[in-house]
Amino acid sequence: MRPEDCLFCKIARGDVPASLCHSGDEVVAFDDVNPQAPVHVLVIPREHITSLEHARDDHRSLLGALLVVARDVARTRGLAESGYRTVINIGDDGGQSVPHIHVHLLGGRSLSWPPG
Numbered sequence: 001m002r003p004e005d006c007l008f009c010k011i012a013r014g015d016v017p018a019s020l021c022h023s024g025d026e027v028v029a030f031d032d033v034n035p036q037a038p039v040h041v042l043v044i045p046r047e048h049i050t051s052l053e054h055a056r057d058d059h060r061s062l063l064g065a066l067l068v069v070a071r072d073v074a075r076t077r078g079l080a081e082s083g084y085r086t087v088i089n090i091g092d093d094g095g096q097s098v099p100h101i102h103v104h105l106l107g108g109r110s111l112s113w114p115p116g
């Protein structure tokens with residue numbers, strides 16, 4: 001998919017509205033439009049990477065930045081003590097529906113395990 005056609009690239013560019021909670025040089029975070037928990041934030045790179053499977057070895061630092069932003073948003077939303085979950089869905093079997101890598105940050109309730 002071309003970045004011009006990608007929903008999350010459009011959100012990162014500001015072409016599609018979203019409730020942003022982080023907007024950095026490399027990483028953007030925003031509330032999920034269909035939240036599965038009281039806190040459900042998506043953390044994405046500005047660069048279009050289709051999925052973790054498409055990430056290159058030299059994306060190592062950027063991939064780490066996604067988790068650091070997820071941690072910081074979790075702290076800001078008051079989840080540090082209670083705990084939270086980060087999830088990356090990959091491909092069809094992983095349940096990925098938007099082909100732009102994203103970390104789900106979920107918290108604010110007790111989350112069951114294993115996932116379905």
Ligand code: AMP
Binds near residue numbers: 007018033042089
């Ligand atoms: P995944 O199924 O892992 O690819 O997750 C995609 C997520 O994107 C889902 O949780 C959707 O609710 C969310 N989503 C889809 N469109 C939007 C949007 N326009 N703004 C915010 N979140 C969205």
